[in-house]
Amino acid sequence: MKKKLKLKEKIQKFRAWRERPCKVAPMSTEEHECLNCHDHYVGKYCPRCGQAATTQRFSMKVAAENFVNEYGMGERGMFRTIRDIILRPGFLILDYLRGMRMSYFAPFKMYFLLAAISLLVTHGLNITGQPLQDDSEADKVEVSAGKDAEGTDKTETDAAKSFKEEYPRQAKIHSIVYGVVNKMERFAQKYPSINILLILMLISGNLYFFFRHSPNIPDLRYPELFISLVYIANMYTIYSIVFSFFGLTKLTSYAIFLTIIPLKQMSGYSWWRTILKTVTAFTIMFVLFVLFIVIAVSCIAMFVRAFGS
Numbered sequence: 001m002k003k004k005l006k007l008k009e010k011i012q013k014f015r016a017w018r019e020r021p022c023k024v025a026p027m028s029t030e031e032h033e034c035l036n037c038h039d040h041y042v043g044k045y046c047p048r049c050g051q052a053a054t055t056q057r058f059s060m061k062v063a064a065e066n067f068v069n070e071y072g073m074g075e076r077g078m079f080r081t082i083r084d085i086i087l088r089p090g091f092l093i094l095d096y097l098r099g100m101r102m103s104y105f106a107p108f109k110m111y112f113l114l115a116a117i118s119l120l121v122t123h124g125l126n127i128t129g130q131p132l133q134d135d136s137e138a139d140k141v142e143v144s145a146g147k148d149a150e151g152t153d154k155t156e157t158d159a160a161k162s163f164k165e166e167y168p169r170q171a172k173i174h175s176i177v178y179g180v181v182n183k184m185e186r187f188a189q190k191y192p193s194i195n196i197l198l199i200l201m202l203i204s205g206n207l208y209f210f211f212r213h214s215p216n217i218p219d220l221r222y223p224e225l226f227i228s229l230v231y232i233a234n235m236y237t238i239y240s241i242v243f244s245f246f247g248l249t250k251l252t253s254y255a256i257f258l259t260i261i262p263l264k265q266m267s268g269y270s271w272w273r274t275i276l277k278t279v280t281a282f283t284i285m286f287v288l289f290v291l292f293i294v295i296a297v298s299c300i301a302m303f304v305r306a307f308g309s
Ligand SMILES: [Zn+2]
Pocket: 034, 035, 036, 037, 038, 039, 046, 047, 048, 049, 050, 051
């Protein structure tokens, strides 16, 4: 009983911690002389030129620290940002949008860094030591899918064969659509970071429509949503890097459901409302996307029928 209560307390504490904005450390009252412009001041940076008060002669340690800071891993907390993006993604986004810019790693810079790491992992830097998908295997699938009506394939079932003989045009369209879907799946596995950003950008208009008057941000602007989506893409990329590293490509595609968490936290809607809004936004995008593919494929088919031999 007591143990249960303690756990409850811990969860409550964690929840309160999640919602609290990140705390900035207090400043020392020590006076510094700027080594660049020789002004005297109190604070971490020279108010005239912006050089850090900690500037000193180079040593191995200082050079390493400079390098790390250059990439935002010291002052702007790359590791803190990663921790927060996993434990409180939506609240981190709220902090950032409300003006706490220097406390977090900048979203786009973070995205490019993570995308680079993700590329390395999916292209061989993982526990299998191999690129995630066997290309020869994938090509085989594609060849059989893209084969025309006359083509014979040993793996083909009789039903599929008779379907092809009876409706050659439909079979061709089917194989084109299948080929497109197959290509998209392979792209998503090889470039999860690019894939998620593309999806989120495609859906951003719909999300903006559903989240622009949320309890936490009653007047959300589109650019603010855009920045939020970059952070959400970063969250997904972190998960996909971990999953891809262990060769769990299936989990990478399921991780897309985790995007609900930051949307819920930043909007302040209930879980069900957030899910309903997000699913609707996705569905609208999906329908539009399928419509686009159908129109494109029929245009190609018409073109082939008109001009092809
Ligand atoms: Zn100065």
